[in-house]
Amino acid sequence: xxxxxxxxxxxxxxxxxxxxxxxxxxxxxxxxxxxxxxxxxxxxxxxxxxxxxxxxxxxxxxxxxxxxxxxxxxxxxxxxxxxxxxxxxxxxxxxxxxxxxxxxxxxxxxxxxxxxxxxxxxxxxxxxxxxxxxxxxxxxxxxxxxxxxxxxxxxxxxxxxxxxxxxxxxxxxxxxxxxxxxxxxxxxxxxxxxxxxxxxxxxxxxxxxxxxxxxxxxxxxxxxxxxxxxxxxxxxxxxxxxxxxxxxxxxxxxxxxxxxxxxx
Numbered sequence: 001x002x003x004x005x006x007x008x009x010x011x012x013x014x015x016x017x018x019x020x021x022x023x024x025x026x027x028x029x030x031x032x033x034x035x036x037x038x039x040x041x042x043x044x045x046x047x048x049x050x051x052x053x054x055x056x057x058x059x060x061x062x063x064x065x066x067x068x069x070x071x072x073x074x075x076x077x078x079x080x081x082x083x084x085x086x087x088x089x090x091x092x093x094x095x096x097x098x099x100x101x102x103x104x105x106x107x108x109x110x111x112x113x114x115x116x117x118x119x120x121x122x123x124x125x126x127x128x129x130x131x132x133x134x135x136x137x138x139x140x141x142x143x144x145x146x147x148x149x150x151x152x153x154x155x156x157x158x159x160x161x162x163x164x165x166x167x168x169x170x171x172x173x174x175x176x177x178x179x180x181x182x183x184x185x186x187x188x189x190x191x192x193x194x195x196x197x198x199x200x201x202x203x204x205x206x207x208x209x210x211x212x213x214x215x216x217x218x219x220x221x222x223x224x225x226x227x228x229x230x231x232x233x234x235x236x237x238x239x240x241x242x243x244x245x246x247x248x249x250x251x252x253x254x255x256x257x258x259x260x261x262x263x264x
Contacts, residue, residue: 001029002233007075009033009067011058011115012085014041016184017134020221021082021228022049028229033071035063036085058085058111059103068118078122080232083112084134086152088186092145101148108152113159116174120167129172130232133160134224137180137247153178157243164241173240175231180247181209182219212258214249 008025012018013034019041022032026049033052036042046053052074056063071078086108089100112133123129135156142150156176163174181187188202195205210216227246230236245251 001027002229002235003080004029005031006079006232007031007033007071007077008080008082008232009035009071009078009115009119010082010084011035011111012134013053014038014045016186017179017182017221017224017228018082018084019045020225021084022051024222024225024229025080025082025232026051028233030080031075033067033074035067058083058115059106061114064111064114064118067115068122072122077126078119079126079128080130080132081116081119082132082134082228082232083115083156085111086134086186088146088149088190090145090149091147093147095145096148104148105152105155108149109155109159112156116159116163120172123172124167124170127171129167129170130236131160131163131172131174132228132231133157133174133176134228135160135176135178135243137178137245137251139176139178139243140245140251160243161241168240173231173236175236175240176243177224177227177231178243178245178247179219179224180213180245180250181206182221182224184221187218210248212250212253212255213247214252217248219246219248 008030010018010022013022014036022034026032034045035054037057039055042053054067089104133156136153138150139153139157160174160176191202191205195202227244
């Protein structure tokens with residue numbers, strides 16, 4: 001097993017990518033602590049994998065301190081942090097409110113920073129550690145009316161590099177995973193809005209979104225969890241400060257070329 005005996009914290013661990021990552025890490029021998037705002041799904045996952053659930057908000061520094069303290073108390077240290085908790089709130093720069101901007105940045109960027117910051121002393125003591133921040137292809141390309149979300153995801157890519165540069169000498173690696181569309185409750189909600197606006201079904205909306213993606217399909221949480229597993233395992237022992245894009249090939253597409261109706 002690739003994570004035998006290691007201790008992992010997964011934020012946003014109750015659903016979607018976080019839940020899939022918690023399951024995969026546990027199946028590979030890790031002791032997993034899941035944290036998030038909604039108690040019911042979080043406790044369900046923890047019970048399923050024999051892990052520990054700590055309910056709270058990653059934006060709250062006191063909650064983050066509790067997560068780290070309880071993890072160390074239960075498992076004597078921390079080896080892995082997967083910072084996955086996030087929100088997807090829209091708004092162009094001229095339209096986004098201060099509250100929306102701050103909520104998005106606090107949840108998607110400041111929260112991961114605080115979680116990693118709190119876990120670093122244990123990793124430094126162990127002279128090893130792996131951090132994965134779950135960013136997005138929106139860290140590289142932008143969606144209309146999505147300024148706060150896009151900026152927060154770009155910030156996560158830089159955050160991973162900063163951690164890698166500053167703490168590599170302590171044996172700590174840090175990388176970013178950048179998914180495209182993945183079948184999660186958050187994505188389903190976004191696609192339902194698109195479907196309603198266009199007067200089509202959610203399935204048709206997904207098909208429309210995937211029509212120019214080379215693999216012609218949406219990803220699964222399990223596929224992103226596999227990427228997180230690789231980056232946190234010894235198989236990636238010389239991989240740090242980088243990004244792993246897992247988007248079915250979407251970023252490889254020349255959108256100018258697709259405008260001319262190439263078949264495929």
